[in-house]
Amino acid sequence: MRHPTDGTLRRLLDEPDGVADADRDHIAHCPACQEGLNVARDDAAFAATLLRPDVEVDVDQAWTRFSTRPPVREATVLSRWRSRLRSPVVAIAGAAVLVTGAGAAAAADWFQIFHAERVAPVTAPQAELAKIPELDEFGDLVVTDEISVRPAPDVTAAQEASGLTLPAVAELPRGVSGTPGYFVVGRVGGTFTFSADTTARTAAKAGTTAPPVPPGLDGSRFRLSAGPGLAAVWASENELPALVVARVTAPSVYSAGVPFTTVRDYLTSLTFIPDDVAAQLRGFSDDGTLPLFSAIEEKQTSVTDVGGRPATLVRSGSMVGVVWVADGVVNAVAGTLTADEVLTVARGLR
Numbered sequence: 574m575r576h577p578t579d580g581t582l583r584r585l586l587d588e589p590d591g592v593a594d595a596d597r598d599h600i601a602h603c604p605a606c607q608e609g610l611n612v613a614r615d616d617a618a619f620a621a622t623l624l625r626p627d628v629e630v631d632v633d634q635a636w637t638r639f640s641t642r643p644p645v646r647e648a649t650v651l652s653r654w655r656s657r658l659r660s661p662v663v664a665i666a667g668a669a670v671l672v673t674g675a676g677a678a679a680a681a682d683w684f685q686i687f688h689a690e691r692v693a694p695v696t697a698p699q700a701e702l703a704k705i706p707e708l709d710e711f712g713d714l715v716v717t718d719e720i721s722v723r724p725a726p727d728v729t730a731a732q733e734a735s736g737l738t739l740p741a742v743a744e745l746p747r748g749v750s751g752t753p754g755y756f757v758v759g760r761v762g763g764t765f766t767f768s769a770d771t772t773a774r775t776a777a778k779a780g781t782t783a784p785p786v787p788p789g790l791d792g793s794r795f796r797l798s799a800g801p802g803l804a805a806v807w808a809s810e811n812e813l814p815a816l817v818v819a820r821v822t823a824p825s826v827y828s829a830g831v832p833f834t835t836v837r838d839y840l841t842s843l844t845f846i847p848d849d850v851a852a853q854l855r856g857f858s859d860d861g862t863l864p865l866f867s868a869i870e871e872k873q874t875s876v877t878d879v880g881g882r883p884a885t886l887v888r889s890g891s892m893v894g895v896v897w898v899a900d901g902v903v904n905a906v907a908g909t910l911t912a913d914e915v916l917t918v919a920r921g922l923r
Contacts, residue, residue, distance in 0.1 A: 577699075582610050689823035689903060690861030691883045692896050694874035695854065701847035702866055710775040711767060711840070718762030724754060728805070731755040735803040737820050737902065743921035745807070746914040749815045753805040758821060760800040767793050767836075772843075779845035787839055793831040799824040802903075809909060813892060816908035816918070823903050824863060863903075865896065879904070879919045886912055895919050 577596040585592045585600065600606040708714050725731035732738055734757040769783075769791040776783035802821025809815035826833075841851035854864065865885050867873035875886045877895065884897035887907075893915050894907025906919040 577606060582606065585610065689825070689863040689898055690901075691898050692863045692865055692885045692903070693857070693883065694876065694885050695850060695864040695866050696869050696874065697847055697850050697853075697866075699868035699870055701850060702868055704779070704845060704847055705850065705866075706775050706845070708765060711772050713766045713768060713771075714763060715765075716761075716763040718760060720761050721759040723757055723759075725757050725803070726755075728755050731757050731803040735801045735820075737801070737803055737822070739803055739805060739818065739820060740922035742805075742816075742818060742918055743923055744917075746816065746908070746910055746918060749807050749809075749908070749910075751807060753807045753816075753818075756804045756806060758800055758802040758804070760798070760822075763797055765795045765797065767791065767795070767831075776843065776845060781844045784839075784842055787835050789831050790835060790839060794829040795831075795836075796827040797824065798827065807908070811909075813909050814907075816910065817894075817905070818918070818922070819905045819907075821903050823898055823901050863898070877916065879916070884919075886916070888912070 577592075577600060581592060581596050582600065585597070589597075600610060725734060728739055739755075767790055769786040772786070773783045800821055802819060804817055804819035806814050807816040828836075837854065837857075840846065841855050843851075850866075857864065865874060865887065867887070873888050877884050877886045879895060879897045880899070882897050882899055884895050887894050887896060891909050892907055893910055893912050894905055895915050896903065896905045897919075898904070904919075906915055906922075908915065910918075
């Protein structure tokens, strides 16, 4: 069953006339899409209280309110995380800061099996992407370090706190002005334990049978690491930023003994993983490619370059961004801009 994309759910709130009748009817009768619509509505309402168009915007105060938002029920948080992890806007505005991770794996029994060195799109029909299970449907995912975003008084403080250098924008695009707010993103973390039983149940729900698990994979443990990071954010007169320039330490994955190829080959052999998605993931081998999933129908991603490095241009609603990796750091430039404007900013960073 095809589910409308997150962008379509949000468009139903912002531009209802732009949503096809078939999608409108599906959303009205689908409990999962109704939950997604409620999450989008909640996000829109909350964002509107942070960056109101009828008052002078204080970016520092808005982000402080966002980072100290009162907790909501766990199910809503998980739903929001899942929708954002599937959405390309994570890559362009968050610069991969939502990738779960744990601190550097210093213990002798852990070794690195993946470190992001480039980004590339993985494209497939939305109906196929909707079939991809969440990570916790293969085992036990535990978030050990929650996302933290805090304002910094200036760029020097942000750089000292993150250990990264934020490049300067050579020239602001038309319509972007003023002084940006600076923010620091802490290291985020989690651990994952693969479970053959959990995977078998997930396969059964999909109407298939999971193949035998390779020796050593059942019960194997992994640590995923990303961050810290920093960002400069120029506010606009609506709830979305006019421009974001962000950097974050690239995601890494550590294993307690199972190599990358064992995990990749087994997961892509599962028959409920769409064939076209599995083929693209197998093609990445162990070359450090970080996939960005996008629906073919939405035409959300395209391949480009920044400074001679492979990059992915991402479109999500009115946001456009470009993401690339250089020297162990994920870089992102995004905003309510055109693709040409975003690329001009990215290629002009100094």
